[in-house]
Amino acid sequence: MRKKLVAVFVLLLLVYKAVQFVCYKNPKKISIATWNAQTFFDADFSGGEYTEYSSSKSGWNSEKYYVRLLRLVDALHEIDADIIALEEIENLNVAHDIIKLLPFSSKLHYAVFAKQPGSALGLLVFSRYPITGAKTHQIQLPEIAPESLRPVLEVHVNAGGKDIAVFVNHWKSKSSGGKTSEVVRQCQSRLLAECVFQLKKEAAENTLIVAAGDFNQTTGEFETGSGGRVLFCGKNFAEEAESVWLKTADSDLGSYFFRDNWEQIDHIFLFSDNCRFGRCGTVRKRMFVHAGGTPNAYKIYTGTGLSDHLPLKAEIHLR
Numbered sequence: 061m062r063k064k065l066v067a068v069f070v071l072l073l074l075v076y077k078a079v080q081f082v083c084y085k086n087p088k089k090i091s092i093a094t095w096n097a098q099t100f101f102d103a104d105f106s107g108g109e110y111t112e113y114s115s116s117k118s119g120w121n122s123e124k125y126y127v128r129l130l131r132l133v134d135a136l137h138e139i140d141a142d143i144i145a146l147e148e149i150e151n152l153n154v155a156h157d158i159i160k161l162l163p164f165s166s167k168l169h170y171a172v173f174a175k176q177p178g179s180a181l182g183l184l185v186f187s188r189y190p191i192t193g194a195k196t197h198q199i200q201l202p203e204i205a206p207e208s209l210r211p212v213l214e215v216h217v218n219a220g221g222k223d224i225a226v227f228v229n230h231w232k233s234k235s236s237g238g239k240t241s242e243v244v245r246q247c248q249s250r251l252l253a254e255c256v257f258q259l260k261k262e263a264a265e266n267t268l269i270v271a272a273g274d275f276n277q278t279t280g281e282f283e284t285g286s287g288g289r290v291l292f293c294g295k296n297f298a299e300e301a302e303s304v305w306l307k308t309a310d311s312d313l314g315s316y317f318f319r320d321n322w323e324q325i326d327h328i329f330l331f332s333d334n335c336r337f338g339r340c341g342t343v344r345k346r347m348f349v350h351a352g353g354t355p356n357a358y359k360i361y362t363g364t365g366l367s368d369h370l371p372l373k374a375e376i377h378l379r
Contacts, residue, residue: 086220089338089377090189093141094228094272094326096316096369097132098358099181101125101150102157108150108180112360124363129154131347131366133161136168138345139371142188143217144168147230147274149184151175158184172215178208183228183273189219199251204240212252214259222378223264227255229273245277253292256299256331268378269331271301274369279305279324290329301329304374307340315342315370317354326372338375 101113103125113120136144136158149155155173162168168186172194175182185191196211213228229252232244256269263269282303283291289300305324314322330337348370350356357368 087378089375090143090219090224091141091373091375092143092145092226092270092272092328093139093343093371093373094145094147094274094328095135095139095371096147096230096274096326096367097149098367098369099148100128100132100146100154102153104153106151110180118360119363120360124360127363128358129157129161133158133163135347135366135371136162136186137166138347139343139373141373142219143224143226144186145226145228145272146184146186147228148181149173150181155184162186170217172213174211174213176208176211179210181210181230183210183213183230185213185215185226185228187215187217189217189224192216192218192223197251197255199247201244201247204243209244209248212248212255214255219378223267225259225263225267225269227252227269227271229271229275231274231276233276241276245275249292250294253294253297253299256292257294257297260299260331266334267332268335268376270376271329271331272327272372274325275327276325279303279327299331301331302337304328304330304337304340304372307337307374309341312341315355315372316368326369328372328374330374330376334379336377336379338377340374341372343371343373 099110101109103122105114112118152173155171159171167188170187170191171185172191173182173184174196176198193216195214197214198211199209210230215226217224231248232241234241252271259269285291285300288306290303292299292301304327314324315326316323347366348356355368355370356366358365
């Protein structure tokens with residue numbers, strides 16, 4: 061099995077309406093959210109769409125796409141976080157369309173999008189604080205995963221002079237094959253550990269390091285160390301992180317509902333000791349859930365719903 065890091069080609073930093081707000085200077089806390097937006101394709105057919113979107117039976121068209129855009133923009137308002145990481149966004153066109161519809165009052169004035177060439181879906185991050193830099197990290201496993209894997213997107217945000225580094229992830233799904241997908245996720249975990257390890261050597265001492273996204277494995281599937289902290293293991297080292305799920309209420313069982321069971325596959329991890337989690341949990345406002353409390357998944361044939369994942373949000377108190 062070969063493994064190497066490669067640069068992701070498609071990366072665009074979008075900055076618009078760049079207005080500084082006095083209330084964001086020297087914040088005492090920030091809020092971060094991650095949300096899998098569920099196969100968010102645009103209305104143009106480029107050949108990379110999933111079958112249900114390209115099928116003539118689905119009725120997927122520009123009208124359905126526009127309605128779905130409006131719902132997503134409303135959802136970002138309801139999530140109400142300083143930094144919001146979205147997974148499963150098709151391309152830059154979707155990013156631009158969201159930006160056009162976002163109200164100025166959202167203050168999500170900075171965004172970055174990344175996608176691996178050949179992948180159907182990418183990662184999109186919005187921030188109320190200036191994005192000062194972004195880059196991607198990638199592994200290649202041609203022997204066991206010849207298709208393009210999603211990158212880890214590293215985004216740096218300046219919050220009142222404090223550097224906040226967010227590593228956005230969307231790991232391999234279990235639906236693509238049990239053992240094979242497990243090996244790929246192990247490699248993606250090792251990549252994240254290497255990214256955090258390297259950043260700690262290069263960054264300022266007070267840099268806050270967070271990882272967020274859809275990791276496609278539950279809390280219990282991660283290796284843990286002392287105090288229940290999650291371990292991301294590299295070669296001859298391990299990076300410890302605090303899990304947001306250890307800070308949620310016992311009634312918050314998960315962000316994804318599959319085969320009548322809640323799963324904690326969306327995560328926010330805190331790698332820094334110079335901060336702490338505050339209030340955490342899934343966003344369960346009415347638009348995100350059915351009457352029974354399960355995610356209001358998007359149904360392409362009827363054009364109803366939002367996403368099969370709930371947003372996961374965490375307050376982080378700065379020291």
